[in-house]
Amino acid sequence: MSDVLDAVIIGGGLVGGLTALLLAQGGVQATVLDAAPILDEQKVISVANSRVLALSQATIHLLKTVHVWEKLARQMPYSGMQVWNKNGYGEINFGQPSQNIPGAEHTLGSMVEPSVLNLAIQQKMLQQLQDYRTQVKVIRVEQGVGVWHIHLADGTELKTKLVIGADGANSFVREQAFIDLDILDYKQAGLTCAIRTAQLHQHIARQIFLETGPLAFLPMASLKPEQDGYWQSIVWTLPDDYAEEYAALDDAAFHELLTRESHHMLGNVLEATPRAQFPLKARAAQQYVKAGLALIGDAAHVIHPLAGQGVNIGCLDAAILCDVLLHDKKRGVWAHEQTLQRYEHRRKGQNDAMMHSMSAIGWMETTQLFPVVWARNFGLKQVEQHAAFKDAFMSQANGLQVLKDTCYAV
Numbered sequence: 001m002s003d004v005l006d007a008v009i010i011g012g013g014l015v016g017g018l019t020a021l022l023l024a025q026g027g028v029q030a031t032v033l034d035a036a037p038i039l040d041e042q043k044v045i046s047v048a049n050s051r052v053l054a055l056s057q058a059t060i061h062l063l064k065t066v067h068v069w070e071k072l073a074r075q076m077p078y079s080g081m082q083v084w085n086k087n088g089y090g091e092i093n094f095g096q097p098s099q100n101i102p103g104a105e106h107t108l109g110s111m112v113e114p115s116v117l118n119l120a121i122q123q124k125m126l127q128q129l130q131d132y133r134t135q136v137k138v139i140r141v142e143q144g145v146g147v148w149h150i151h152l153a154d155g156t157e158l159k160t161k162l163v164i165g166a167d168g169a170n171s172f173v174r175e176q177a178f179i180d181l182d183i184l185d186y187k188q189a190g191l192t193c194a195i196r197t198a199q200l201h202q203h204i205a206r207q208i209f210l211e212t213g214p215l216a217f218l219p220m221a222s223l224k225p226e227q228d229g230y231w232q233s234i235v236w237t238l239p240d241d242y243a244e245e246y247a248a249l250d251d252a253a254f255h256e257l258l259t260r261e262s263h264h265m266l267g268n269v270l271e272a273t274p275r276a277q278f279p280l281k282a283r284a285a286q287q288y289v290k291a292g293l294a295l296i297g298d299a300a301h302v303i304h305p306l307a308g309q310g311v312n313i314g315c316l317d318a319a320i321l322c323d324v325l326l327h328d329k330k331r332g333v334w335a336h337e338q339t340l341q342r343y344e345h346r347r348k349g350q351n352d353a354m355m356h357s358m359s360a361i362g363w364m365e366t367t368q369l370f371p372v373v374w375a376r377n378f379g380l381k382q383v384e385q386h387a388a389f390k391d392a393f394m395s396q397a398n399g400l401q402v403l404k405d406t407c408y409a410v
């Protein structure tokens with residue numbers, strides 16, 4: 001069994017990379033196989049992404065644990081959140097605005113462009129891991145007796161006691177393991193781009209619920225220091241046909257539309273980068289584990305981007321999986337079926353509940369049925385008036401509660 005590896009992670013994005021680094025810190029060197037090439041550092045630094053990831057306090061804590069956080073080329077902390085209905089009176093505010101970069105104690109989280117985050121993770125993996133391979137094509141993943149066989153396009157065959165599928169929404173590992181998937185097609189698209197507004201964002205993340213769907217304004221770092229505080233990434237959830245129509249508008253018409261739909265909250269929209277569209281589908285794997293195999297991140301679940309939680313719940317998967325694996329390893333047990341089932345038990349119910357509540361909110365916020373409109377306004381007002389509700393919401397959103405009984409507790 002000497003040529004059998006302890007763990008092979010297929011997919012070295014944020015979630016797979018974080019898992020590999022947490023395992024390495026715990027004394028387990030996993031092999032990481034990724035289809036993508038190493039990113040070009042100069043390009044990542046000089047070109048802004050159209051979208052950002054809203055990282056929770058728990059995700060930031062985990063990235064600091066593996067020393068990736070200090071490698072980020074740029075990020076934009078946010079200290080407040082404002083959510084309101086366009087055709088109603090409900091409004092809710094969390095945290096507070098800030099003129100300066102908020103100190104860590106006032107920060108709700110941070111906005112980071114995906115390529116900036118992936119570059120930092122890749123650089124850390126290159127430093128820390130003994131076997132990190134990029135531009136790898138996996139052609140077959142097969143279950144043997146007590147081992148998994150991984151066949152690569154160059155003819156290499158790897159044998160491992162544990163396969164971790166971290167290969168994103170269209171997971172090949174999930175397919176090869178015959179794990180079924182539940183899919184909910186929202187028939188919506190996420191329209192995203194970076195915009196510059198006339199007024200400062202003041203480190204506030206904003207979300208307006210329009211008839212067509214939620215429109216989010218997320219503060220992002222600027223490439224030009226003189227424009228710092230004026231750039232935001234938008235994520236606009238729209239029915240497919242609206243997304244097509246808005247994406248095709250010329251710059252002037254698009255700026256005007258956004259200015260109007262945002263109630264001039266940030267003054268005129270002055271600039272917008274080319275628009276990108278993402279089809280929105282919720283996906284949930286029916287199982288997260290099989291003997292010797294675990295799915296994490298988008299390979300296991302994809303939720304509506306409404307709450308900006310997709311990658312955060314993936315990072316919590318990584319933390320819980322590493323916690324149970326490293327805990328049992330100290331007792332001399334590696335990747336036993338019961339260890340993996342404890343991971344599934346601690347993550348699947350929570351992730352499914354998050355997915356269903358995002359789908360329900362998405363429906364509530366786009367419907368114009370009077371009782372639903374009333375309920376959502378009433379709901380927002382109730383939450384706004386009760387500090388205890390807000391605290392409960394924030395403690396759910398920051399993810400720290402999930403880490404409480406693990407070796408990564410804050």
Ligand SMILES: Cc1cc2nc3c(=O)[nH]c(=O)nc-3n(C[C@H](O)[C@H](O)[C@H](O)COP(=O)(O)OP(=O)(O)OC[C@H]3O[C@@H](n4cnc5c(N)ncnc54)[C@H](O)[C@@H]3O)c2cc1C
Pocket residue numbers: 010011012013014015016033034035036051052053054055136137138166167168169172190192235278296297298299305307308309310311312313314
């Ligand atoms: C419009 C939009 C906005 C979003 N906003 C937010 C937000 O604000 N906050 C948030 O938390 N989340 C957000 N998300 C979700 C977030 O982008 C994902 O949850 C996150 O990227 C998932 O990370 P992952 O590592 O699981 O998968 P991925 O990032 O997809 O990484 C998968 C990795 O696997 C590799 N791979 C794929 N196939 C193979 C293969 N066959 N062999 C080897 N390697 C392979 C890829 O190269 C890649 O490196 C948003 C999503 C969308 C669409």
